[in-house]
């Protein structure tokens with residue numbers, strides 16, 4: 356269960372008017388955006404309803420950003436890279452950048468590594484950037500919902516780029532892929548991908564592979580890695596959107612290679628918008644989001660109904676004891692569920 360954010364009490368929620376909140380965040384109020392994000396992160400049912408209203412109001416103003424997923428194993432240099440890249444795009448291209456983090460490990464450890472305040476210190480001070488650390492622990496499904504809603508809110512607030520950062524340990528990458536336009540994977544030149552703990556499936560999802568910590572781009576290991584990864588990407592089946600994944604080298608520390616990454620992003624966006632794949636992909640993602648939200652809500656309903664839970668426990672016993680066939684018991688469960696949804700909790 357998520358902890359209810361102490362900054363956002365019931366009283367505050369009651370005072371929120373979705374129209375006003377969205378108007379404020381559209382005018383560039385960071386405080387309003389933060390409040391809206393806190394609302395979507397809350398699991399309190401009253402907040403959920405309000406959050407849905409806020410997201411609905413923000414929806415017409417969303418969709419204008421490029422949504423970018425960025426991943427890589429801990430230590431690959433994600434925060435350093437984002438810090439440099441953020442400084443680059445906000446200065447050289449006058450873009451506004453929002454950074455959201457997904458940290459599945461916080462669900463277990465309770466301490467969020469991505470929420471660490473010392474990360475991206477400079478970017479946090481940047482007028483054109485907005486950083487939202489990982490929300491409090493929760494299920495991956497819940498986190499995905501929060502992140503999707505947060506993306507829409509950041510877009511309504513006028514951010515041109517929304518970066519969704521995740522720790523590349525394999526749990527949340529598929530979720531992130533299903534909510535972004537572009538997926539970027541940070542790797543190191545010095546270790547094989549096996550050693551880096553990057554699964555093949557994650558590499559296959561990448562639109563851009565960045566060999567990070569390439570402080571010297573002429574370094575032999577860097578050049579070898581670029582060639583090796585290009586060949587590896589070539590072996591994957593072609594992408595439906597006709598995009599051919601690229602490999603670039605960068606150094607977050609030195610701030611080099613950022614222009615090439617930007618150029619790839621810009622080219623991707625341009626190409627995908629013109630060909631219609633960007634909107635088609637988003638439409639598919641929205642449909643998938645609906646299906647997942649429906650499942651999630653059903654699960655929450657199920658968990659909240661004690662009569663159903665009792666019936667379920669009873670049926671489990673009967674199935675275990677071989678007194679009832681599982682298929683038949685499942686049908687009874689559906690009936691029981693329908694009854695308990697119709698009845699008050």
Ligand code: GDP
Nearest residue numbers: 428429430431432433434435568606607608609
């Ligand atoms: P994260 O865990 O992926 O966010 O990685 P960090 O950005 O925290 O970086 C991990 C370590 O690698 C830190 O000690 C950084 O100073 C170092 N580092 C990050 N980027 C670079 C880089 O481009 N070159 C070098 N040489 N070191 C880097």
